[in-house]
Amino acid sequence: MSGPFAGFxxxxxxxxxxxxxxxxxxxxxVSILGLALALALGVIFGVIGSSPSKICQLVNRCYVEFIQNTPLVIQVFFLYHGLPHLGIMLPVFSVGVLGVGFYHGAYIAEIIRAGIQAVPRGQMDAAQSQGFTFWSSMRYVIVPQAKRVVFPPMTNQAVSLIKNTS
Incomplete structure (x- = not known):
């Protein structure tokens, strides 16, 4: 027998x-470390992408648009071959973690931003009327409500990250 299930x-x-x-x-x-990096970047860029500051929104858009519009393999090739030309030498393992972490961080940032925007505007107004700052409103009022919206697509992104480690 010489098929795919051959004994040899x-x-x-x-x-x-x-x-x-x-x-x-x-x-x-690589999946665990890449997911930790992606979650950290995603939360940071997702929250600043939904802030009222135009500069924060611009920084978020630049990161997300650049990363999402560049294939992962090109980003990994740049990290592996391009950074040594800049004097930065990284081991292959680190290149893998950074590559999938930065790539999926952009997608997670969009998931977080969309989840925050799904919370009604009145929740932010109510929190600020009680004396909360923007950041404390995010921490104690908006983000806990956004978690319900964010978990299903976040799970899909984690699965995609694991598949991309190959």
Whole structure:
């Protein structure tokens, strides 16, 4: 039998299981670290993207538009081949984590921004009428309500990040 389920293929897998285990472990570690970076960047850029400051919105739009309109493989190639020309040498593992972290951070920023904008404007007005600043209103009133809207697409993005680590 020479199909996809041939016995010699399973035998080769059993003999080289340590190679697959090492690859699986690397995928898990890169995914966890990349997701942590993506969440941090996504929350920061998502909140500043929904702030009333035009400068903050501009910074958010520049990051999101540049990252989303550039393929992930091009960004990883730039990190791996372009940064050494600038005098920045990074190990391959770090390039992988930074690549998927920055790439998915832009998508998570849009998810967070959309979730914040889904909360009715009256909630912000009510918080500010009680003496909350913009940032404390975000922390205590808006973001807790936005979590319900944000979790389903955030889960999809986490799955996409894991798939992109390959």
């Amino acid at each position: 293929k399973w035998l080769a897998l059993a003999q080289d299981w340590s190679v697959f285990a090492e690859g699986f472990l690397t995928t898990i570690i």
